[in-house]
Amino acid sequence: MKSGKMNAAIMDKPLSIAIKQVDIPVPGEHEALIKVHCIGVCGSDVHYYEHGQIGRYIVKEPIILGHELAGEVVKVGKAVTTLSPGDRVAVEPGVACGNCEYCKSGRYNLCPDVVFLATPPVNGAWAEYIVMPVSYLHKLPDSMSYETGALLEPLSVGFHAMQRGSAKPFDRLLITGLGPIGLLVGQAAKLFGITEIYGTDTVAFRRELALEMGFTAVFDPAADQIGEKLNELTDGAGITLVVESSGNARAMADSVKLVKRGGRIVFVGLPTADTVPMDMASLIDGEIDTYGVFRYANTYPAAIQALQRSAVDLESIITHRYALTDIKEAVETARTRKDTSIKVMIYPNFVAE
Ligand SMILES: [Zn+2]
Ligand SMILES: [Zn+2]
Missing domain, CATH: 3.90.180.10 (Medium-chain alcohol dehydrogenases, catalytic domain)
Structure with missing residues (x-):
């Protein structure tokens, strides 16, 4: 050097x-x-x-x-x-x-x-x-690129969100906001065995990329009746886990409506507004568990191990x-x-x- x-x-x-x-x-x-x-x-x-x-x-x-x-x-x-x-x-x-x-x-x-x-x-x-x-x-294992190594940082946020939200392979997951974090939450979800992954974003390019990266279906919150569509796609079973990664006040408030009773919401995106109104009655009545995520802890070795033998990209x-x-x-x-x-x-x- x-x-x-x-x-x-x-x-x-x-x-x-x-x-x-x-x-x-x-x-x-x-x-x-x-x-x-x-x-x-x-x-x-x-x-x-x-x-x-x-x-x-x-x-x-x-x-x-x-x-x-x-x-x-x-x-x-x-x-x-x-x-x-x-x-x-x-x-x-x-x-x-x-x-x-x-x-x-x-x-x-x-x-x-x-x-x-x-x-x-x-x-x-x-x-x-x-x-x-x-x-x-x-x-890094020999088979892992430097690029993937660098992306372990934002992936860790998704990995931590999965850990905080007690993700299970049979969760039906909705990710709101498909920027880098939202997309990597989807990849972390796959590492946790989740196969039913829905996403929302107003930007078409991001929705398309999400589909290419293996999301089950994507919606435009500005145009689609998301609640109805999710109900159809899950045969009425509903969403068990929401990861909110947009920071949009409307999306944060809507998460309470889109998760089923007894479900979990993980908030990752920091709100742009100072305060966000929430439907507390539904939250309490539905026993909805909510979690905040700040960065991550103990994710790197686990994520490297999980990624190494997976096809997750x-x-x-x-x-x-x-x-x-x-x-x-x-x-x-x-x-x-x-x-x-x-x-x-x-x-x-x-x-x-
Ligand atoms: Zn970062
Ligand atoms: Zn300390």
């Missing part, structure tokens, strides 16, 4: 991003240096790029975004025995404290001291290299690929072409021949 400087995409203020030379980081005792093979553009990255803030997280200093990545170990710290240079790994981007009540109970995604890549002021990995503690690096959600040097175009594609782009993938070490 080269030493000294590397390319990194630095965002200094909203809508302003450019490649700059920064120092290649040096791994500490329990860390490894990763040569980033590919890294996705996430909705949160685009949000920081556009607005400079998500809730209480504000971009005050120039920042490197990006947190969905896989790459090759090129150097390890003195105390590292579990990985060596040449290993291919997926990077789990949130490093928890390990000592709090949440960490000790296994729910480390709720750790108040978690350090998460590309969440201000923490830098992400739209760069040629990154250093990470080895316990957050997950070795994640890569179909990649619609665009860019070299890191084209970062501006990459982010703009994700920001402005929502009708034709799902996942934009960046290749930091790609050099045109």
